[in-house]
Amino acid sequence: MLALEAVTVRFGGLVALREVSFTVAQGEVLGLVGPNGAGKTTLFNAISGLIRPRGRILFEDRDITRAPLHRRARLGIGRSFQIPQPMKHLTVRENLEVAQVFGAGRRDPARLTEILEVMDLGGQADREADGALALQELKRLEIAKALATEPRLLLLDEVLAGLESGAKRAFAAKLRELHARFALTIVIVEHDIETILGLCSRAVVLDFGQVIADGAPAAVFRDPKVVASYTGAVDA
Numbered sequence: 071m072l073a074l075e076a077v078t079v080r081f082g083g084l085v086a087l088r089e090v091s092f093t094v095a096q097g098e099v100l101g102l103v104g105p106n107g108a109g110k111t112t113l114f115n116a117i118s119g120l121i122r123p124r125g126r127i128l129f130e131d132r133d134i135t136r137a138p139l140h141r142r143a144r145l146g147i148g149r150s151f152q153i154p155q156p157m158k159h160l161t162v163r164e165n166l167e168v169a170q171v172f173g174a175g176r177r178d179p180a181r182l183t184e185i186l187e188v189m190d191l192g193g194q195a196d197r198e199a200d201g202a203l204a205l206q207e208l209k210r211l212e213i214a215k216a217l218a219t220e221p222r223l224l225l226l227d228e229v230l231a232g233l234e235s236g237a238k239r240a241f242a243a244k245l246r247e248l249h250a251r252f253a254l255t256i257v258i259v260e261h262d263i264e265t266i267l268g269l270c271s272r273a274v275v276l277d278f279g280q281v282i283a284d285g286a287p288a289a290v291f292r293d294p295k296v297v298a299s300y301t302g303a304v305d306a
């Protein structure tokens with residue numbers, strides 16, 4: 071579904087991503103992990119079209135490396151942001167309407183009602199997203215906005231961060247439900263290893279902008295390179 075070929079991003083002298091190559095298969099739930107500053111958000115920005123990398127990005131066999139942001143959304147790439155950024159003067163439902171028109175190019179109120187219900191936001195639909203929403207509600211709205219764009223590939227950037235462990239488990243269960251219900255392929259950035267083990271069929275680890283491990287999560291987290299990258303250990 072998604073193929074990254076030697077994706078490289080530089081910010082001045084800093085190489086944020088260096089020749090990153092891997093593929094994501096239709097229906098996968100892939101955990102993208104790595105220490106702070108490893109390049110995870112930059113990779114999401116490159117895939118969703120916020121920044122233009124060197125290398126190639128193919129989505130469903132189409133070269134989208136140079137496609138603008140809105141075109142990628144229209145093709146079926148949706149994403150959430152690490153810091154939820156709803157349009158605060160609009161209601162929760164209006165936020166979804168804007169996202170749907172942007173991403174799907176159509177209005178489908180029934181679909182938005184379904185998304186509000188599945189994200190447990192039905193009771194908040196007509197409230198302004200003005201900061202009065204609790205953290206969990208903001209996170210659910212962030213995902214609801216991404217779903218409203220009607221993606222086939224959903225990029226989730228630390229949507230579970232800041233939740234206590236019970237809420238995290240419930241949120242992970244919700245993501246599994248969304249995966250099945252909307253026939254999604256998911257790439258999720260997440261630091262919590264237990265969550266990745268429970269949610270993902272595969273994990274890719276970035277460190278200093280490079281892929282250092284790729285495989286079944288349990289094996290990946292035992293990989294000495296991965297352990298070293300998290301503990302800051304240096305090879306003898």
Ligand SMILES: Nc1ncnc2c1ncn2[C@@H]1O[C@H](COP(=O)(O)OP(=O)(O)OP(=O)(O)O)[C@@H](O)[C@H]1O
Pocket residue numbers: 081084086104105106107108109110111112113
């Ligand atoms: N717009 C930018 N300009 C300059 N440097 C940037 C920019 N965006 C990111 N960087 C740098 O690129 C590197 C990768 O950052 P990125 O945010 O992608 O990492 P990350 O893995 O998502 O980290 P975290 O887990 O802390 O969110 C970091 O060194 C960061 O400081």
